[in-house]
Amino acid sequence: NAGVTQTPKFLVLKTGQSMTLQCAQDMNHEYMSWYRQDPGMGLRLIHYSVGAGITDQGEVPNGYNVSRSTTEDFPLRLLSAAPSQTSVYFCASSYGGLTNQPQHFGDGTRLSIL
């Protein structure tokens, strides 16, 4: 049981480049989310999805796009990389429904923008 799998684990981009961070879960979870974590801080929500075909913005969505074509996959796209996007990115998933359930996290993608 792999849980939440993120690829790549490390990535270096130049300013202005675009790139897609991959996230896949094998737990048949409805809800999926992307967070970023900056040094010495907690995680901040970028985008989230409540099911295939449905996405919405979180706290810090600017500069990122998402799509959810399947239940399993939730890729995060950086449109034009900026140094301010240097961070560690975490994908998470949880069961759906109106009763909150714990989010399960992947091990992150460490992204540096030069």
Place this chain on the structure above:
Amino acid sequence: GESVGLHLPTLSVQEGDNSIINCAYSNSASDYFIWYKQESGKGPQFIIDIRSNMDKRQGQRVTVLLNKTVKHLSLQIAATQPGDSAVYFCAESWGLGSYGKLTFGQGTILTVHP
């Protein structure tokens, strides 16, 4: 501000002691709370959760206490072990249809000395 984020609260304990990690949450409407453990280079790992209709919940070696009057959450770890050394985050969520969205606290660094 950024300077606050770079200086996480720290807690140092001896192996075998009990540890108490505190968290002040922000939203009086929050009704779901989670504690996560994050080891270096890893994603947050679920420890325990509690809903607002409870004031205490116990797990294996861990207890979460919720005081809604003062918007305070604590995590108690019994017989702390070196493997408990990590950064601990509290997170909150509110309302039906929160869709798994979490707001994270800053984090506390726990160091356990053998």
